[in-house]
Amino acid sequence: MAASLEQREQALERSRKRLADILAIAHEPIISLDDQFRIRFFNPAAQKTFCYNVEHIIGESLLKLFPETHQQIILRNIKDFAFSQEISLTLESDILCIKQTGEEFPVEISLSKLKIGQEILYTLILRDITERKRAAEARARWNAELERSNAELEHFAYNVSHDLQEPLRMLASYTRLIQNEYGEQLDDRGNEFLKYAVDGATRLQKMIRDLLTYARVGRPGIQFVAVNCQQLVDQIKQDLLGLIKASGAELSIGQLPTITGNETELRQIFQNLLVNALKFHGDSQPIIEIACHEETDYWEFYVKDNGIGIDPRFKERIFGLFQRLNSQESFEGTGIGLALCRKIIDNLGGKIWVESTLGQGATFYFRIPKNQEGYEMVGDRIEAISY
Template identity: 50%
Template structure:
């Protein structure tokens, strides 16, 4: 078999569009510029392609319903059909009567018993010009037509085609072979196929071919298999291959149709790289949330980056703590490095220096061809040829840099740079969070120490002040008892003021002592029935309730985990306040509970005098009173104790009130089992 260009048909005289595809291979025939038609069983043309119209000189519309007898000079339809019936299919030399003259051609006919369009029998035909000056014997014209048709089709295909004999010698190669593998088809014909097979696979191919010829057993999928081809310049080309075999003149041949699947393989490789990089980012992000050890995180990050980018080295350098003059970087973690952690490297004239000075990552594909840098200078490896560096932290004040270096020149894709920046963002966030947590822990520790000192002071002060107050009260009482007859009205009044002041001071000190002990001397939490706790409080307040003629409506309350003693004190302070500040009317108080998510909201509402909105924050502060002592008794610490108790139980307390419209205190407490 020999390759050659198809004969170009003459052009048509009109501009009609090509006719419909007349047969199943019409698309390939059209691409190869091969004339073809379809006719009824009676010989009336149903459809013809543009190449057939060009050959005859008639417009496609004029060819429809034209009889084949009207087109063929030296053959009748009957004789042709007899040959089709006798030898299906058949090829015959004919003269085609064109619009202007007669053209020597060969017609290849095939009968179909049923046509896909109308269901009746049909005839499909392929017509080729004959070169009468070089035509060989008539008996071989069919072979020539078949060969040229195949050759025209093969020349038009973008896929490579190679025909082999049983010795693996190439008998035919189409032009696409040169585009895909670099071999000239004419030079390839007659040589062994093993030339286009990588050397490592040649013996496998020969053994498999011999086994197939002996046993008929196939060890690969002939319909489609992916195999590498050997390019003339030495590199391998990934190919998608379809194979088949056929017999011609008693000899066996193999035909392979293949295409270069490098773009698809590259897309698959890129997709795989992106998936690996995304998984690495996801894993590192989760680890950053769970880990409190920043050095461990930096170590994992350098290992993941080196593996995901298939690079020789990856390193994390800190800039802020490297040196006072900030002209050096300190190694915090590295992969594939011989440098010990903590070592410093100069940033002068390095990729890191350029990255720190600019706003964008710096990518070097080959240090030898890039005159900006002599080398990375941060990695002690003379074989380093390429690399990427990104900043960790904001460009205006970076914490450090993340470096990747490789010992081979390479092109880094955009997604490689994006991946490295994503890792740097995770590291910057983790470092910033660690700084916040460190400062927060320091602040919390300072506050806890301060609170402990304040509680100790409050306890000591309140405890130590009790004795002087008792002494003052005792001596004032002695004066009153011993010298009462000697004192005038003013003297007795002065003593009463002093005794009352000492008593109020004692109450305030007792309240301060109680306030300071809420956290330090509270009881362990246990399951508390608030209905039972409130019942105890109502019993204790019964005298006050009867004296004020108060009505208290209580809805069912839940069980919660808490300090039973403190929760009883909380209810007692709120209820006594509601009774105390009821105004002129008998107190009407409602206690209710409502579940909201994982906590209970418990409210104590009254119809009393209310609180001005501007004063509602003050009522929870220590010793803050809204009324004079002549109007209402109290030390001004009861609601501050309420808030301290609620906060110890993990809740919040608020007040909703308007002057003259009553007051509602609402506190939250986690539901039992929700923590």
């Protein structure tokens, strides 16, 4: 009996030694505690990190390694863990440790408990996350600076576009006046030059109007409402009836939902995509389909046509500001429409993309989340979310 007890004690001692050997070579600080949360083991990595010699820390309370502001937090977490059924736990909240030198540093802590004989040891593995937090803070500063720069750029574009409108309006008006009043006195070459000036001024006016529209997207004060997309697209169809008849297009509109959004911005999305489908058609009759299907968290719409299609190499480029794949002579436009669609949809937390093969039509897809920040759809109504 005595031999059996001695063998168990020897086996227990061997287990402790093996555990100590493993913990000793670890690169991260590892600390073991007894049931009174006194330090029983302090590996070399912990000694190096906290600047304590092992003989000066063994037997001390774990709280010695935490500043006063964090002692109750760590104590509460360890006590909760001790009385739980969990065998491991990771504390990822902002917890600070303190070195013997008084320097504080943030850590992530993994807790575990191990029963050796009748004794329970609590083990903490600490990870210094100073660099991780510095990187996160730097990223946050960079993002804030980027947002500020983008806001300044949009504000600048808005102001410049707005200020250019009046002198450009005068330029276009007087150029047309010269054309009307003195056109007969000019020869063919003079009238051709004047026509170029009038056309250029007209295009520039439209570009500035489109740029103003683009700059307004996402500005403060945009109100979300419940938008019936079925009615909205029907209204757009009526507005474009002349263009639809002129092109001989066949238009199919599926069942569209009521969603959360700004009606003006949603109108711009549907109208730009529909106008493009009507504009970029080949020799055959344009056939256009607008439809939507519902997913768990978002609505996925698409506008499909049988037009000239898009080279897949340019499927991202077309969403850039002032990007055009065709000449002004072939197809009119400013190259802002798809950029405007993407900006609106990005601001809604959605995405837009195109699937197409050159000469075989194009399908533009866009997703819009069902609930926008601060709002949610309840049936066909929009309600503010209470926090």
